[in-house]
């Protein structure tokens with residue numbers, strides 16, 4: 001039995017749930033795998049990439065601040081990661097390091113799994129224009145969404161994102177709107193999906209600019225990438241309005257499941273993996 005080593009690189013890395021999630025999964029499945037945490041500062045990436053091949057590492061996850069800067073160090077980058085300009089999963093194959101991004105597909109898989117939502121022909125409103133928003137935007141565009149409203153506190157970031165995506169997906173209507181109650185209200189009646197891809201929601205906060213969710217159509221699904229708390233103020237309000245909801249833990253779980261598939265060629269037992277993730281979250 002060959003022991004395989006996986007891990008995650010980032011800074012800060014102490015709060016990452018991945019080591020506990022994968023660790024508990026490997027133990028419960030009695031797999032001869034290890035998952036380690038590598039605290040790696042900005043300037044240390046080159047040295048790590050050079051050395052890691054000799055350590056018996058089979059693959060690793062990548063988080064802040066290395067998701068973009070790792071690209072030039074890789075032998076090959078999968079088309080999704082290339083288009084997103086960000087890698088969250090690396091497979092080590094002999095001497096070669098191959099980069100992937102499982103955030104985009106992970107988000108959509110979890111959304112479809114939990115709510116049945118399929119993007120084709122639909123309209124979405126995405127709040128936020130950071131890395132998470134970019135991955136979600138990509139997943140929706142790649143899967144035939146019809147129209148997207150993009151809104152961000154720093155409007156210029158949303159505009160940059162819109163122009164980049166219009167080049168790749170010229171047929172999809174992407175419109176930037178200001179993050180104000182008035183502008184958001186204007187589009188509420190048109191959307192099938194509302195996504196909070198900002199950091200707001202942590203510790204019980206809520207985007208003050210967001211109009212009451214009761215103004216959304218009954219068909220609308222409310223999705224939040226924040227998973228601390230598991231049920232954010234936004235999701236609680238959506239439930240009170242009897243809207244379907246989708247929490248941030250799903251994206252975390254499914255991006256990890258896709259990484260596992262890349263590393264091992266096998267599908268993990270999602271229920272068991274989710275249990276490890278929820279336990280890790282409780283203990284954190």
Ligand code: ATR
Pocket residue numbers: 127128129130131132133152153154155157197198199200
């Ligand atoms: P990530 O990679 O997780 O998306 P990020 O790139 O730092 O992280 O993006 C965080 C997102 O949350 C951004 O859209 C940010 O808005 P700005 O671009 O204006 O910074 C948004 N965000 C963070 N705090 C916010 C707040 N208090 N109100 C509104 N948006 C906020």
